[in-house]
Amino acid sequence: MAKFDPKILEDRAWTRYAKVAKDKRVSPKRKRTEARKLNDEISAINGLKAVIDWCESRRIIVEFTNRRSAGSYHNDDKIIYINSKQKLEKQLFVLLHECGHLLIDDPSETTVFRFRHGYHEKNPRVKRKFIHRCSIVEEELEAWHRGRKLANKLGIEINDYNYDTLKSDLVKTYMKWALKDPNYLADGPD
Ligand SMILES: [Zn+2]
Numbered sequence: 001m002a003k004f005d006p007k008i009l010e011d012r013a014w015t016r017y018a019k020v021a022k023d024k025r026v027s028p029k030r031k032r033t034e035a036r037k038l039n040d041e042i043s044a045i046n047g048l049k050a051v052i053d054w055c056e057s058r059r060i061i062v063e064f065t066n067r068r069s070a071g072s073y074h075n076d077d078k079i080i081y082i083n084s085k086q087k088l089e090k091q092l093f094v095l096l097h098e099c100g101h102l103l104i105d106d107p108s109e110t111t112v113f114r115f116r117h118g119y120h121e122k123n124p125r126v127k128r129k130f131i132h133r134c135s136i137v138e139e140e141l142e143a144w145h146r147g148r149k150l151a152n153k154l155g156i157e158i159n160d161y162n163y164d165t166l167k168s169d170l171v172k173t174y175m176k177w178a179l180k181d182p183n184y185l186a187d188g189p190d
Contacts (some may be wrong), residue, residue: 004052005043009088013041014145036182040159044088048154051095054154055080060102062095070170072190073098075105093158093166098190099150100143115139133178140174140189 005052020026026034051063064084070084071094072137081096082091104115118135121127144167151158 004048004062004064006049009045010042013038013045021052027097041088043157044092047151047158048088048095048158051092051099051150052153054150055099055102058102064091069190070094073101075102076179089159089162090166092156093147093163096147096151096158097143097167097170098147100146101139103146103150104139104142115142130178135190137171137174137178144171 017034021031021035031093055062057076061079063079063081065081066085067083069081069082069083070086070090073080080095080102082095082098086094090189115135115138117126117131118139121132121135126132148158148160148163170189173184174189177189
């Protein structure tokens with residue numbers, strides 16, 4: 001497991017770009033693409049830094065791992081895990097989403113009631129029912145919404161189309177899980 005180190009990530013992004021930029025065999029078009037990629041990566045690193053600082057102000061630790069899932073929020077341990085194998089922009093979006101769960105769980109918020117049959121449901125009889133899975137899907141959608149709002153609040157510019165693309169990819173998996181699609185892993189969303 002690793003802590004966030006913006007310096008290492010920035011150096012890595014610049015080194016990769018510099019290699020392409022000074023290679024005479026690489027076309028100008030490809031160099032422009034790589035320059036845009038570098039720009040996007042630096043923005044994502046700055047975004048990650050801003051969200052991690054926000055988490056720290058709420059005493060939440062953010063750890064980067066190579067765990068299977070894209071990310072997960074653990075309320076009891078006050079920790080968020082982010083899969084560091086993903087593209088930096090995706091890591092930022094997933095972190096924002098996990099912060100969305102954190103905001104939903106905040107006792108100062110009034111939404112816990114809406115999701116009481118979801119992750120907080122203790123009754124095994126209810127947990128077998130669709131009402132439980134539906135509440136979880138609703139919380140997942142809300143967490144994406146809150147994540148985007150948090151980005152706005154922190155002044156982080158995100159590519160809305162990319163954010164919605166990732167959201168829709170994951171929402172599809174939540175729905176498959178909720179409807180017990182046999183092709184979907186049984187353990188549910190994060
Ligand atoms: Zn989630």
